[in-house]
Amino acid sequence: SQTIHQWPATLVQPVGSPLSLECTVEGTSNPNLYWYRQAAGRGLQLLFYSVGIGQISSEVPQNLSASRPQDRQFILSSKKLLLSDSGFYLCAWSVLRSEAFFGQGTRLTVV
């Protein structure tokens, strides 16, 4: 069966510090991978998606970047965090024409 792992679960980082959130998927090949953010009162906002290794598309301009170094690994990064980067970050995977499956999320607080 397929599983998705996302870590860490919570993170408190100072403004200006770097960020690296990792997500891995098991039990499937060549999935579509997604990073979403849930900010207060804004629902689930798609940040990045990837249809293959090294292929990253950004949905919104921001202070973040994403990378997919391996088929089932998706990384969300920032060189310098802003206060506005605080939120609940969710990794998800899907295969085309199926529902998406989410990880447990990372609560990021930038202080």
Add this chain to the structure above:
Amino acid sequence: DQQVKQNSPSLSVQEGRISILNCDYTNSMFDYFLWYKKYPAEGPTFLISISSIKDKNEDGRFTVFLNKSAKHLSLHIVPSQPGDSAVYFCAARRVYGGSQGNLIFGKGTKLSVKP
């Protein structure tokens, strides 16, 4: 521009009654619709979906209705239970036509089911 809209941020119903959560969309190219349930500090979990070729899909206590002409879908939960209390997200995607099928989510509706 919000393509998927959930205009009610919250809903409160009595246990045993019906819960109806609504969702509207603007993009006529969407052809697959999903509902997710989310508890605090957890990832959303898939609940039920419907293809645009159908107008109803039922799974136990959950039924999703799709009105394509109105670009409207709704999730019915009956009977509602206290464990159904969560935030419900409506999502839509374009499956066919060369798109990779990204899910576009609404802002969510917080359902509270009172005993």
